[in-house]
Amino acid sequence: MFRLTTPGKLKKAGIVGMNKRNAFYIAHNNPRRLYPRVDDKLLTKQLTEKVGIAVPGMIGVARSQYHVKQLQAFLVDVKQFVIKPSKGSGGKGILVVTGRDGEDFVKPSGTVINVKEIQHHVSNILSGLFSLGGKPDVAMIEELVQFSDVFEGFSFEGVPDIRVIQYHGYPVMAMTRLSTRESDGKANLHQGAVGLGIDIATGQTLKAVQHGQPITHHPDTGKDLSELKVPDWNTLLCLASSCHEVTELGYLGADIVLDKNKGPLLLELNARPGLAIQIANGVGLETRLTVIEKEKGTQRTAEERVAFSRQAFS
């Protein structure tokens, strides 16, 4: 496990390291003043919705304790919803309600909670319990995504999202993370989740890795991982690519989920996407970023950029 390679070999493989990502790709392409556009999920949603990017529907926003009191009346007709902090990190503070039991609410696990608990949760979000550094936050109430069943059997628990990394609006690499029993249902690669590289050209899985080692079948469900092909691939890439105009960030990661009825929906954006995607794809990012670097001057629409990428990286 502790085999070392040489920097020369990594460079030859075009792999981008942390220092290079931070000092070069992020520092040069992502001005800090633009960060709120991706770190504040409410702002992201408002910006993207305005230009017609598909996002999970918004039910409401709770901004103050006054709103917390109104929650019961506000949610009276809503069967399914998700409450999440606008500035939360790492999926913290997300409450999912999949059904109603009279006045009460049913969570995906089947647990029933009452409105008091919902209010307490929202109240916690507002006081900054889940936000970075404890800053006061607002709570977003969103429609529940009706997940597409393409991932049936590919994930131990939960529904995976698809991450697309783009450089100056050109999709360069994509992956999805499948949770396993070992990762405790979490999509965290170093906890044992499976990283699945997705071919930018086709939406077909490329290869799968767990703990940095190639695998072919899901360790828990036994499903052949090469069978997965993401539907609506071009729409998904266009959705990701169009986020570039909104955020103006050069180096950007877009997390996208597949809704059964609405197709790809943008879940959130990330200005500092991780580097594990290289392992899942078996390709160094730099090989692709340098290709895009040459296209920076050319004006293209999102569709044209996707077409360029699908051809260049096939």
Added chain:
Amino acid sequence: MRRHYQLYILVSTLIIVGMSAAIYKHFVLGFTFTPGGQETVWQVQAKIEFEAENGPAKVSMIMPSSDSSRKNIFTEQLSSDYQFDIIKKDEIIRAVWSKQEATGAQNIYFRGDFYFQERSDLIPPDIASISDNIDFNDVQEKAAKSIIQSASLSAESDFNMAMNIIAIMNEENDNKNVTILLKNIQFRREHMIQVSKVLALANISSRVIRGLILQDRLTQRSITTFIEIYAQNKWNLIDPRDLTEIPSNKVILWPENTRGLLDVYGGKNSSIHFSVLKQEKNISQLAVDSARQKDSAFVDFSIYSLPIREQNTFKLLLLMPLGALVVVILRNLVGIRTSGTFMPILIALTFMQTTLLLGLLLFLIVVCVGLIMRSYLSHLNLLLVPRIASVLVFVIIIFASIGIISHKLGWEAGLTITFFPMIILSWTIERMSVLWEEEGPYEVLMQGGGSLFTASLAYLVMINPYIGHLTFNFPELLLVLLAIIILIGSYSGFRLVELARFEPMTRQDQEIK
């Protein structure tokens, strides 16, 4: 590209300025790059007393010789009501005090610190010139020759011969020849000049020197006349009263051929007495004192001009950039994850008080107990600030328990727990607990271990006596440190851990080929 030029210019400027200042201090001001040992410093205080004659008074004292082997590193004038000057004339330095109106008994104090390096400036005397000064008449010459004759009887060397002559010359009243030579001589110094002449007649070079023997805690000591003889290819300083040889590092000497050591105008019954105190001083401290004596702006506008207590605080502060460098190297070049960016430095500072192993042990105890207590809090869903405040209370309780238990067990080392920064520890516990919930125990182990490893390494760097000496005596090297940190900041290559992380990718590369 332009940004890069700027960076390199900045970095090289920093390095050049920092290094050249350090080199200047080393070669010109005598600062050493290594800590070195202790050096004996003699603190000599002169007390001049006289009765003023109700008018202007002027006191002039010849300063002891200061050369490369016998260094006067510090002088201090302690009589503020006098105007004080140092006058240098014909290689003789005088300290001069003057006052327009002086009445009654006057006291003037003057302090000087001396230390000795190895003597290397031994110039053999010009024997002929000394012989020229022999102004004996016939009777005196006959007496002198007779003394030489009796001295040479049992003498095997020039040195023995000289000692014999000095011994005979001491027998003022018993020896007829000596009486002839010392006729009409009152002062010790003139006595010694006569001895010197006899020695010259026996072809032994000698000179009469006045000086002060250095012995710890001497008080009310007067100046002594010594005779120095050239024998066995070196100068030997002899105390003529008891015929002992005095090592050159146990005496301060006044220049040759000076008459009055002390001149007082407008006063009478003047006297000068010396007291001596022996001190052990660090060599680097000597360089600082010596440089301050020279009024070097480098030293005057530096940490050394602060009071000792504040200097010690700065000693600790100056070590922190080193800790920061260790953190920068481990995070950006090696890729170790730590919990809290600079928390390891603070932990390392604590280790300096508790020692490493004990510090690690106490840290682990506090964090582990804290995590257990914190896991209960997470059920309560408290808000952030009250939650950390509660953890802080836990930490204080743990501190107190460890302190009391260890004291009861007679294990006093446990009391050093109080050096740990409580707020930082509380934050660490809070952060690790959140990490545990979100990322699992593996991540906590990695980051906690990384933090402790970084702290230990930073501690080992900061505790190193050579590095400590360099940072304190050459604070300008901080600029060099800054340059290194800036350079690392612009490094965009791979981290060491990435060589392992991405290793499978290069392996597959080879399989394809």
